[in-house]
Each structure stands twice: as C-alpha cells, then as structure tokens.
Amino acid sequence: MKKTELLYEGKAKKVFSTEEKEILIVSYKDDATAFNGEKKGTIEGKGVVNNRMANHVFKLLEKNGIPTHLIEELSDRETAVKKVNIIPLEVIVRNIAAGSFSKKLGIAEGTKLLEPTLEFSYKNDALGDPLINDYYAIAIGLATREEIQTITEYAFKINDIIKEYFLKANMELVDFKIEFGRLEDKTIILADEISPDTCRLWDVNTHEKLDKDRFRRDLGNVVEAYNEVFNRLGL
Ligand code: TMP
Secondary structure (H helix, E strand, O other), rough: OOEEEEEEOOOEEEEEEEEEEEEEEEOOOOOEEEOOOEEEEEOOOOOEEEEEEEHHHHHHHHHHHOOOOOOEOOOOOEEEOOOOOHHHHHEEEEOOHHHHHHHHHOOOOOOOOEEHHHHHHHHHHHHHOOOOOEEEEEHOOOOOOOHHHHHHHHHHHHHHHHHHHHHHEEEEEEEEEEEEEEEOOOEEEEEEEOOOOEEEEEEEOOOOOOHHHHHHOOOOOOHHHHHHEEEEEHO
8 A cells, every 4th residue: 555645634644645546544643732733742652652542442443343444554653544524523422521521511520420421523623623512513514413323322332342441451531532434435434543632541540641631731741641551552
C-alpha cells in the first residue's frame, strides 16, 4: 500500500490517498491541541501510542461485532483504513462525571453516574463544536433517525467492551469521544481513533489521570502518561 497524495492534515493526523480508491492511509502525529486549537504543543511519541492503541482497540471491537474502518497497521505511525464520509458528530459517552459535564452541571469530577450517558456535539471548528441533541442532528441533516439509532447502540456497546478492557489494565474509563463514518453503501462504521487523546483514563486506585487532560490542564508528565497506558495495555 502506497501513499499517493496528502488529502487532509488535521490537528493530530494526516490523511493520504492510496492507489486504491476506497483505501486511505492515516499517519498519526505527535502534535497536540486543546480548546479548539488555542493551545498547541507536542507530545513526543504520542503518534505511536495512539496508532497502536486505536488499532488494538478497533480489533477488539471488530471481534465483538462492531464494524470499524481498520484495514491494517502499516508501521508504528501509519494505518490503512477504509475511506468513509465522516458523520460530523462527536459522540461522547460518560461513565463518571468530568470535564465539560462537571462544569456545566456543577457535579464534582469523579462522581459516578447512575448509568452511562451519551451526548452529541456538532463537529464544526468555526462554531466550537456545539453540544446538540439527536433532534438537531436529524433536523439539520447530519444523520438520519436510523443512523442515530445505530450510532447510539454502537456507542453504548463500545463503552461496555472497552470499559472492561481498560479495567483489566487497572484503568477506569471515565468518558470518551468517538466518530462514525458512512461507507459508499451507507453502512455505518466506527472511524477516527480511540486513544488517550479521546478518552479519559484514570488509575483505578489513585485516580491519577493517564490521558490528554495532563496536557490540557498542564499537569506535567504528559509523555509518561501516554507511555504508561501503552505499557499497561501491553501494546
Ligand atoms: P469534555 O468533558 O471536555 O466534553 O470531553 C469529553 C470526552 O471527549 C473526553 O474523553 C475528551 C474527549 N474529547 C475529544 O476527544 N475531543 C475534543 O475536542 C473534546 C472537547 C473532548
């Protein structure tokens, strides 16, 4: 598989076309941003951790009946994936209150939720990814009612699978963000990544943060946290 052209450079990944129309190559960078790109930095080795971890998790999800874009890991930073039209929704599942949820609702970080929750943000940098609901998503044509239903079912099932997976490595899955895409035949599959950039992971015993919040909140030991996750998962 060979890269032909750089199609898109995002905040954390580059996407290349290949000789095959339906296959793309993603290349994970060490660049990190937060607060809609306002804060910028580099986390050495992050691209390798995120590539490996996303592929590992996606394989586990495939085994459990969740279709994903993963085709094949090509190197420590590069992966061949199925080309999709990304549905412009950030799908966020939460098990424990943290981040924007805690701020908005005045509920202390670390408070266990009585059941997992799900929310949508409209993926739109110019608008700052505003929180929307399923009715908005359908009304403005981001996804159909059937697609929202599929996405919701997949999101909660993914939560069940990866919550258990991280717990085996002594990490609590606080919350995470996922994105879905449509294949040409309109099948919905999981795309983007699942990594410490897109999950909150806390040590089960000490509640130490082992994710991108260390960068967002200037907590220090950012590279160490990514490496800790990498090692705990045996990647
Ligand atoms: P939040 O509490 O800031 O809304 O974040 C919820 C989850 O989504 C958290 O695991 C971090 C992840 N996330 C992203 O992956 N990308 C983003 O742009 C934001 C704001 C959050």
